[in-house]
Amino acid sequence: MIHNKSRAGWIGASDSATVMGNWETKTFADWWNVKLGLAESSFSNQYTAAGTAYEHRILDALGVKGRDRQIRIRRIGKYRVRLRVNLDGEDEIIHEVKTHKTEKFTVSKAYWQQAQVEMFATKKRLVIDAYRLLPDDYENFFNPIDERRLSRHQVAYDASWVEREYLPRLVYLSRCMKEGRFPCKADYQTFRSTYEMRSKSSRLRLRVTSEGSTMS
Numbered sequence: 001m002i003h004n005k006s007r008a009g010w011i012g013a014s015d016s017a018t019v020m021g022n023w024e025t026k027t028f029a030d031w032w033n034v035k036l037g038l039a040e041s042s043f044s045n046q047y048t049a050a051g052t053a054y055e056h057r058i059l060d061a062l063g064v065k066g067r068d069r070q071i072r073i074r075r076i077g078k079y080r081v082r083l084r085v086n087l088d089g090e091d092e093i094i095h096e097v098k099t100h101k102t103e104k105f106t107v108s109k110a111y112w113q114q115a116q117v118e119m120f121a122t123k124k125r126l127v128i129d130a131y132r133l134l135p136d137d138y139e140n141f142f143n144p145i146d147e148r149r150l151s152r153h154q155v156a157y158d159a160s161w162v163e164r165e166y167l168p169r170l171v172y173l174s175r176c177m178k179e180g181r182f183p184c185k186a187d188y189q190t191f192r193s194t195y196e197m198r199s200k201s202s203r204l205r206l207r208v209t210s211e212g213s214t215m216s
Contacts, residue, residue, distance in 0.1 A: 008037035010072070010084035011173060013117040017110035019169050023183050035177055046138050051099040053141035055088060058097050058131050061145040064089035071121045076167065078198070081174040085121040094118055094126040101138075105130035107153050113166075115155040120162050128153040168192050 011019060018031050033039040059067055066089060073083040089095035096115060098105070107115075107128060115126050132149040172191050176183045 007034050007041055009035070009177070010082050011035065011170060011177075013083075013085045013114050013121070016113035016117050016166065019173060020113060020166065023185060023188075029182075032182060036180060047099075047101070050133055050138050050141060051097075054099055054131065054133070054137070054145075055097045057145050058099075058129060058150070059089040059095065061147055061150070062089070062095065062129060064091055064095050066090040073121060076171065079171045079174075079195075080178070081170055082177055083117075083121065083170060083174075085118055087118065087122070089129075090122070090124065092124070094122055094124050096126060096128045098128055098130045099133050100130055101133055103132070105132070105151055105153065107155065112155060116158055116162055117166065119155075119157045120166075125157070126155050128155060168195050171195060 015031070018028060022028065030039065031041075034041045056067065067087070069087045069090065071085040071087070073081055073085070075081065087094055088097040096111075096118065098111065105128075111128060115128065119126050130151045130153060131145070132151075134149075137143050168191075169188075172188050172195075173183060175191075
């Protein structure tokens with residue numbers, strides 16, 4: 001778990017569903033105000049609290065030593081961006097930890113999109129390590145990990161989706177963030193036309209600034 005909880009000024013991998021969603025909703029407006037530093041987000045419930053509490057002990061049970069690395073990407077090719085990726089755990093691959101209360105875990109669209117961005121940032125394969133929490137686990141965060149409730153889900157990297165769908169939106173939103181303005185659908189379509197022409201003429205190169213792990 002990363003200590004720096006501020007969400008202002010950066011777009012996270014976990015924000016990918018919002019980046020790819022409808023920008024004309026109140027939910028997006030609230031999210032954007034947080035990114036601009038005009039509001040704060042402190043949403044938490046028993047499910048998110050339990051997921052945070054169990055995360056490191058799930059990684060312990062899996063034998064994953066590397067954890068909590070934060071990657072900040074400030075430039076992609078000639079474009080300035082504000083992408084921040086927080087990793088749960090890693091060794092030769094990325095371990096994204098998810099907890100769930102249903103009997104069977106499925107990789108949602110939002111989880112898939114988050115995984116794509118994490119793989120883009122790290123150039124590593126990724127698995128989602130899911131752990132089913134029982135009702136008592138939400139009341140007692142110190143219950144032992146039952147390995148029978150662990151399941152692993154490998155996510156294949158989709159370079160086409162990242163390059164054609166995600167990156168144009170990331171670049172545009174990063175520009176809007178820098179300028180302190182609200183994204184506009186019509187303006188984005190104009191931007192995307194220019195972006196695609198530039199992308200075809202020169203291959204984008206990724207420059208990554210990586211920060212070390214923080215202790216929980």
